[in-house]
Amino acid sequence: MQPESKSTPAPAGTPGSPGTPGTPAVPAVPAAASLARLAAPLLAVRAALGGFLMGLANLVPGISGGTMLVAAGIYPQFVQAIANATRLRFTRHSLLVLIIVAFAAVVGIVGLAGLLGQLVVEQTWIMYSLFIGLTLGGVPVVWAMSPKRDGPFWIGAAAGFAAMAALAFVQMMRVGEDGPDSSGFILMFIAGTVGAGAMILPGLSGGYLLLVLGVYVTILNAIDQTRQAVQAADWAALREPVLSVVLPVALGVFIGIVVIANALKFVLDRFPRITLGVLLGLLLGAVVGLWPFQHGVxxxxxxxxxxxxxxxxxxxxxxxxxxxxxxxxxxPRQFFEPDAAQVIGSLTLTVVGLAITGLVARLGRKR
Structure with a gap:
């Protein structure tokens, strides 16, 4: 016969022990609810910060909106919220993230679109030099994301570099020519789609892609004109920028988020090495199209x-x-031969841009 086991009673005064006077058990559910109530405001703050930074990033070629979301610590929640929304699985958490990020991004874009557009037109070599550094700063982000850098990775990198360099070369050949008007509905729709897809991925700059497509300044000016018309309550002045630029770009952004973001998620899940290789090649090839020493004539x-x-x-x-x-x-834009001061200034600004993106990426890795 086995000896009868005796349970040792809990010492008197032990919290949560049954029968102990004045020491009620700690309920698990109310504690979890308290943590949830504390987490919601922190989530909202991170979403607002990340959305605002993402809006600014999409205005500045070379800075990735996705990297800014990583830095703010909201990137996984944002991607999951998009996935839920595209599958019509709406939750309070996902709606909170999407609404706050979207609103904060719009505030950042509308507030600074006019200033950045003016600087790109009037101070091209200064801004392009900064953009080169910002773009190169995204390379370590994509490099660190790749789990294995083997044959497929380098094949993807070569393909991405060739595609972006070819696109940049075509744009450079058009410098000094009378290019077509960059305000067509289809072109603006494509620009919105491409920009939205780029904003999802850390390291890839939607602003740069718009610059290469030749619609960057057009979009910034249309956003600023819309802001001015709304402030002045001049509803007639809204017709041109909204119908020709803002509306098709907005439609493109919606399609880009719903379709391209999920497609990118699919290929990253199935073919991560070659996909990240393509992204790295796109970043390196992007620098080809940012030759700074050009101006409008x-x-x-x-x-x-x-x-x-x-x-x-x-x-x-x-x-x-x-x-x-x-x-x-x-x-029309033309290349010019820089003097020694412009060359030194360009190199300095490139280093500054590289340092800025590097610091943001470092913060994102810590998150």
Whole structure:
């Protein structure tokens, strides 16, 4: 016969022990609820910070919106919220993240679109030099994400570099030519789709892709014109920027988030090495299209610009077909030979941009 086991009673005064006077058991559920109540405001703060930084990042070619979300510690929640929303699985948590991130991003974009657009047009070599450093700073992010850098990784990197370099070369060959008007509905829709897909992935800059497509300044100006029209309650002035730029870009962003983001998630899950290799190649090839020493040159009356004749009326150039004034953003661009001070300044700004993105990426790795 086995001896009868005797349970040792809990010492008197032990918290949570049954029968102990004045020491009620600690309930698990209320404690979890308290943690949830504390976590919600912190989540909202991180979502607001990450959304605002993502908005700024999508305005600045070279800085990845996805990297900013990583740095804010909200990236996994944001990607999961998008996945839930595209599958119509709405929860309070996912809706909170999406709404706050989207609102904060819009605030950042609307607030600084006009300033950045003006700087890119008027201080091209300065801004492009900074963009080069910011773009190269995304390379370590993608490098660290790759689990194994073998044959498929390098094949993807070569393909990505060749594709981006070819696109950049085509854009550079158009410098000094009368390029087409970059305000078509289809082009704006494609730009929104590409930009949205890029903002999901850390290391890839949506702003740079818009710059290479030749629509970066156009989109920034349209956003700023919309802001000014709303502030002035000039609803008639909203028609042109909203219908020609803002609306197709917004539709493209929606499609990009729903379709491209899920497609990218699929290929990253199934083919991570080659996909990350392509991303690395895209970043390295992006620098080819950011040659900083170029500027806009005012056209002469009678020249063709964006497929339209330019006419001079009261010392002001206008497009003959549309009657729209010719602005600095419309000027054809030409390369110029920099002096020693510009070369040194360009290299310095490149290092500064590299340091900025490196610091952000370092913070993201800690998160």
């Amino acid at each position: 005012p056209p002469e009356a009678g020249e063709m610009l964006k497929g339209q004749p330019v006419v001079l009326v009261d010392d002001q150039l206008f497009f003959e077909n549309t009657g729209r004034p010719v602005e600095p953003k419309d000027y």
